[in-house]
Amino acid sequence: MxxxxxxxxxxxxxxxxxxxxxxxxxLTERDLLADGAFDTxxxxxxxxxxxxxxxxxxxxxxxxxxxxxxxxxxxxxxxxPAETVVRGPEVDGSPEQGGPDAATESDDAPxxxxxxxxxxxxxxxxxxxxxxxxxxxxxxxxxxxxxxVAERLLFxxxxxxxxxxxxERLSDFAIxxxxxxxxxxxxxxxxxxxxxxxxxxxxxxxxxxxxxxx
Numbered sequence: 001m002x003x004x005x006x007x008x009x010x011x012x013x014x015x016x017x018x019x020x021x022x023x024x025x026x027l028t029e030r031d032l033l034a035d036g037a038f039d040t041x042x043x044x045x046x047x048x049x050x051x052x053x054x055x056x057x058x059x060x061x062x063x064x065x066x067x068x069x070x071x072x073x074x075x076x077x078x079x080x081p082a083e084t085v086v087r088g089p090e091v092d093g094s095p096e097q098g099g100p101d102a103a104t105e106s107d108d109a110p111x112x113x114x115x116x117x118x119x120x121x122x123x124x125x126x127x128x129x130x131x132x133x134x135x136x137x138x139x140x141x142x143x144x145x146x147x148x149v150a151e152r153l154l155f156x157x158x159x160x161x162x163x164x165x166x167x168e169r170l171s172d173f174a175i176x177x178x179x180x181x182x183x184x185x186x187x188x189x190x191x192x193x194x195x196x197x198x199x200x201x202x203x204x205x206x207x208x209x210x211x212x213x214x
Contacts, residue, residue, distance in 0.1 A: 002196075004196060005194075005195050005196050005199065006072035006204065008196055008199035008200065008204055008206045009051075009199060010177070010201055011168070011203055012051060012137045012199055012203055015107070015206045015207075016053060016055070016064060016192075017205075017206040017207070018052070018206075019051055019052030019053065019205070019206060020053060020159075020160035020161035020202065020205050021052070021053060021054045021086070021160055021184070022053065022054065022056075022057070022159045022160045022161075022163075023048045023053045023055075023056050023057075023159065023161050024056070024057040024058070024059065024112050024161070024162045024164065024174065024178070025041075025044060025045075025056070025057075025058045025059070025163050026059050026061070026162060026163065026164040026170055026171055026173045027041070027058065027060045027075075027102045027165075027190060028061050028062075028166075028171060029060060029061070029062045029063065029064070029067060029071065029163070030192075031058065031060075031166070031189075031190035032074075032190075034189075034191035034193070037190060037191060038074060038075070038078060040190060040191070041058065041075075041078060042078045042079050042080055043195070044193065044198055045058070045078075045080050045081075045082070045111055046080070046081055047175070047198045047199075048198070049082060049110075051117055051198070051202055052198065052202075053128070054110065055110050055111075055112075055157065056082075056110065056111045056112075057111075057113075057114070057155070057157070057174075058111070058112070058113040059110045059114050059116045059117070059171070059173040059174065059185070060075075060113065060114065060116065060140035061116065061118065061171040061172060061173070062115065062116040065089060065116055066111065067086065067087060067133065068088040068089055068115050068116040068170060069115075069140050071115050072086050072089070072115050074090040075113050075115065075147040080111055082111050083109040083110055083111065084109055084110075084111040084113065085109040085111070085112050085113070086113040086115065087112070087115070087117065088114070088117065088127070089115075089116050089117060094100070097129070098180065105117075112155060114154070114155075117154055118172035118173075119129070119170075119172045119173055119174050119175030119176065119178075120172055120175065122153055122154045122174075122175075122176075123149075123153070123175055123176055124154050125152070125154075126149050126152035126176075127149075129153065130149070131149060133154075135155055137164055141205065145149065146184065147206055149176065150176070150177075150178065153176060153177065155174075155177070156177075157177065158177045158179075158180060158181065159174065159177065159178060159181045160182065160205070161181065161182050161184060161202070161205045162174075162178055162183050162184065163181070163184050163186070163195075163198075163201050164183070164184070164186075165185075165186050165188055165189060165190045165193055166167070166186075166187070166188070166190060167185070168185040168187045171181070182205050182208055184198070184201040184204055184205065186201070
């Protein structure tokens with residue numbers, strides 16, 4: 001660790017505010033084409049746990065759905081110091097949308113990597129499940145609340161901090177879950193993302209006053 005990185009780590013350690021417990025990293029398939037991109041991802045996930053995170057979610061948006069299975073195979077080979085589940089559309093029978101039928105024990109893993117599973121499609125899947133349940137008489141439209149929607153999403157947890165490199169957009173990530181998350185955008189491209197960039201994001205989070213929509 002360089003002197004500047006050590007300085008940032010000390011500021012983080014001495015900060016009064018808690019670090020983010022759930023960190024989300026938003027990537028694109030182009031980010032993972034750069035040399036060393038997968039190693040950078042392994043390191044970033046390690047930094048998250050090193051600096052206080054209890055869960056890490058990685059979203060990889062893809063333009064060409066045909067590359068998703070290849071990305072899933074490569075991501076499953078990552079050297080990550082925590083149990084990891086990698087999911088993509090129509091991979092190992094995993095459906096694109098969430099809901100009870102999509103849940104497995106591995107979904108409780110501390111690290112979840114989602115490939116090509118966008119927030120719009122996820123939300124649409126939840127709406128379809130609710131419509132089916134209404135048609136079956138299992139729930140009335142008037143009784144539907146936020147919990148009913150959340151239970152049918154791909155994952156129910158809300159990230160505390162969402163980090164996006166290279167551009168100020170979420171790339172269709174967790175539209176429902178990220179509504180109260182703190183968003184951090186950096187001009188640094190993924191190929192240049194280092195420990196100091198991660199620590200800057202955490203310190204920025206710790207310096208904010210979270211309002212949760214208030």
